Amino acid sequence: MTLISMAANNIKKNFKNYWAFFLSSTFSVFVLYLFMSIVNNEDVKVKLGAVKNFIVIFIIAAFMIAAFSAFFIWYSNSFLIKSRKKEFATYMLLGMSKKQTVILNIIENLITIAFAFCSGIILGLIFNKFFIMLLYVMIRVTGDVSFQISLEALKFCSIVFGAMFIIISIHGSRLIYRDNLIDLLNSSKKAEKGLKVSHLTLIISILSIVLLGYGYYMAIRNLADNILLAPIVVLLVVIGTILFFTSFTSLIIYISKKNEKSLFKGTKLIYISQLYYRYKGNVGTLSVIAITTSVALCATIFCFGFFNKVEGSSRNYRPFSIEYANGTNNTDKIFENTIKNHKEISVVYKDNMEFFKVKTKDFLLGSHEFLVLNESKFNEINSHEKSGIKTNLKNDKECYFFQLSNLVPNKNIIGKDVSLGVGGSDYNLKITDTDMKCFIAMDDSKPTFIVKDSVYSQIKSTISKENTYKVTGYMLNNDFLSENFIKDLKNVIPQETKLLTFYEHFTESMKIMGILAFIGAFIGLIFVTATGSIIYFKMCMEASEDKNKFIILKNIGASKAEITKAISKELMILFGVPFVVATINTFAASIPIGQIFAVNITKEFIIIILVYAVLYSIYYLITLKAYIKIVSN
Incomplete structure (x- = not known):
């Protein structure tokens, strides 16, 4: 009987020990092939559009899986070798040399890895189209998926599992060569020691x-x-x-x-x-x-x-359906003319906001430039957005502060005094409460003070035009039907308006x-x-x-x-x-x-x-x- 046929018979006889190893290895090959085929699929990159650079996440995940699979295969192989040491010793007693025993183990590793590799690749080829279609569903895009064989993915999997085969073969050989015949025979008869406490x-x-x-x-x-x-x-x-x-x-x-x-x-x-x-x-x-x-x-x-x-x-990031900054009456007309051609959507609310850019004379809030908005307009916006937020400032010395610098609101600033510099005047205010939920798009927003309408009017009478920041926001009846409208609007609206949707x-x-x-x-x-x-x-x-x-x-x-x-x-x-x-x-x-x-x-x-x-x-x-x-x- 040749070593190859002997190795095949051993795997067949000990399949109860190999099946879990085979299953996990096959699944690892399948996932590696799937991920790398997605990385090298040009159709997927086109569908990802502006976020196509995020496809690098598949590469990172593939290397993570490769590393974990290598650890798992090495770990599993150690168990298999340990459980079969007595079997290897029996072969040696029957006349087989250590070298032949090592070669037998290498052949068994080769058969197992090759079988798992081929099974994983076959599964990858069969289900590649299905899982790319599933990916399309998850990322909300549509399109035909053609059957492809990714040579780059095949090459990557071959290198990874070829390296794994070499590593476990060397490791297994070292374990067999390390022990003499008596140690191999008695490998399962080690004295048991209870827990030492x-x-x-x-x-x-x-x-x-x-x-x-x-x-x-x-x-x-x-x-x-x-x-x-x-x-x-x-x-x-x-x-x-x-x-x-x-x-x-x-x-x-x-x-x-x-x-x-x-x-x-x-x-x-x-x-x-x-x-x-x-x-x-x-x-x-x-x-x-x-x-x-x-x-x-x-x-x-x-x-x-x-x-x-x-x-x-x-x-939360963009509360308005459509928003643009520093628009003019002509910009509003462009919007109105464009939406007339899209009966699938309509405007529910329109909000015009005029912010003032101010500076603080201290570093308490971690920024040098802030926005100011009046309380009535702020409450009106939040009622349209159904955010559930409403301010109720009691006097001209109180303000509400919206911060953007932290992942969660810094409540330590509540009760603190802040001085706002506008032109040659200072406005000393006390922060009564704070939050971080945006009421305009976060892209161009800044930390904002909500002040009484009377304070806002005073600031408006002294502030220069270049320190004003106008924002127009629209709430549509169905944002998820606005794709075609947005495409048409972006073709005609001025670039400087910073259209955000x-x-x-x-x-x-x-x-x-x-x-x-x-x-x-x-x-x-x-x-x-x-x-x-x-x-x-x-x-x-x-x-x-x-x-x-x-x-x-x-x-x-x-x-x-x-x-x-x-x-x-x-x-x-x-x-x-x-x-x-x-x-x-x-x-x-x-x-x-x-x-x-x-x-x-x-x-x-x-x-x-x-x-x-x-x-x-x-x-x-x-x-x-x-x-x-x-x-x-």
């Missing part, structure tokens, strides 16, 4: 809870006000998560093992003992899974949360957030399949090593139902704890994300957590079935 473990356990708690507190209470704290928060949570698994969970398992009153109830003795002797070898894996799952959940929730809030954020901002934002949501969905699925597969590999390998223990348990009277129950609880802890920790980490991160960007992502958080939970449950059930099958045969 000391006063230091207790101290580190408390420290882990403190770090996580303080990280969550900073994220929820302080991060929205100071985004620069983000690296510190991430560091606290990551270190806290690692210490949680290395010490806190070890301490809980140790205490459960020593609590003899409850230990002998039901099947607790079986699964607690398994965890007691096996947990130390799983700490690193569970920590990595918890952290990577936290990252994947945060990224996915962020992408989908903002994808579903594009209309609201665009309305809600619809254009919305469509561009939809393209950007649609791309992010599209990428986020695939990255999330890759993380789920990879992390689920890692636990599957780990548990199946341990099942083979623990087989004799379960035979003994069966011989001394433990029923199959009891053994199944014990195994299910053990696996539930190993699958569930990292996911629960990742969910809590993500929840703490989702609150400041929502606060910073003024969006409510609670619904997206719940949906995505439930989807992840279902996918992990599927992996849990598959692993449980495989584990029971191994120990039962």
Whole structure:
């Protein structure tokens, strides 16, 4: 029998160990090919229009997937080699040299990687058109998608997985050459050592809870006000998560093992003992899974949360349907003549605003030039925009301040005095309240003071013409039917009017957030399949090593139902704890994300957590079935 046929038979015989590796690798190839084919698709670039430069996000995502896939394949290959060391030793006892054993392992790697690569590319070719059409739906564009074979994408995938094959072959060869025949034979008979717990473990356990708690507190209470704290928060949570698994969970398992009153109830003795002797070898894996799952959940929730809030954020950024600055009577006529040709839309409200440019003599508000608008006009605009904001200034010394410099309003300026310089006069005002919700387009807006009409009239009587800033805004009855009207208007309206529209901002934002949501969905699925597969590999390998223990348990009277129950609880802890920790980490991160960007992502958080939970449950059930099958045969 040749080494090639022997390798093929080994893969066929051990497919229960290879399928998860094969599935995750195939999916990684498919996604890499899909992303790179989109990058090299000229039709997609045309559809993206003004935001075509954002296609670089696909390249960044492709390299992220390549890096994570390399880690996953290397990690999985380590498990496979370790689980088959005794098999390799048997080959050597039957006359095969170490060199031949290494070549056999390399051939098996080649077959597996090549099979996964070809399957992924085939899936990419078959579903490429479908997923590009899905991308078009998500970014709200229409157009025909032709079938294409992207040679650049094929080249990229070949280089990535060719490099992975070389790396795992070298790594596997080193593991086989490193051990002598006796070590290979006894690789599954290493003495088991229970968890070592000391006063230091207790101290580190408390420290882990403190770090996580303080990280969550900073994220929820302080991060929205100071985004620069983000690296510190991430560091606290990551270190806290690692210490949680290395010490806190070890301490809980140790205490459960020593609590003899409850230990002998039901099947607790079986699964607690398994965890007691096996947990130390799983700490690193569970920590990595918890952290990577936290990252994947945060990224996915962020992408989908903002994808579903594009209309609201665009309305905040450009509250008027149509807006232009420093227009004249002739500009208004151009607008009116153009809209007559578009019966699909009509004007609901028109607002003419005249702002005054003023300066402050102090640096309290972080800017040198501000706008001033009168209270009655401001309230009228907000009633048209249905923003729910209304000012009620009591006297000429009070003002309302709209700031644009921060992601969230700086409430510390409420009650502060500010001096506005207009010509040769100073206006001393007190800020009674503040907000940051725009009432004109943010593109050309500046921090604005809302003052009493009487103060506004005084400023108007002394201010020069060059320090006035006029804005005209229109609210249409249906912004989403205004595309053709906007195209016609842009062809005839003077360039200096700085025409800004809600619809254009919305469509561009939809393209950007649609791309992010599209990428986020695939990255999330890759993380789920990879992390689920890692636990599957780990548990199946341990099942083979623990087989004799379960035979003994069966011989001394433990029923199959009891053994199944014990195994299910053990696996539930190993699958569930990292996911629960990742969910809590993500929840703490989702609150400041929502606060910073003024969006409510609670619904997206719940949906995505439930989807992840279902996918992990599927992996849990598959692993449980495989584990029971191994120990039962």
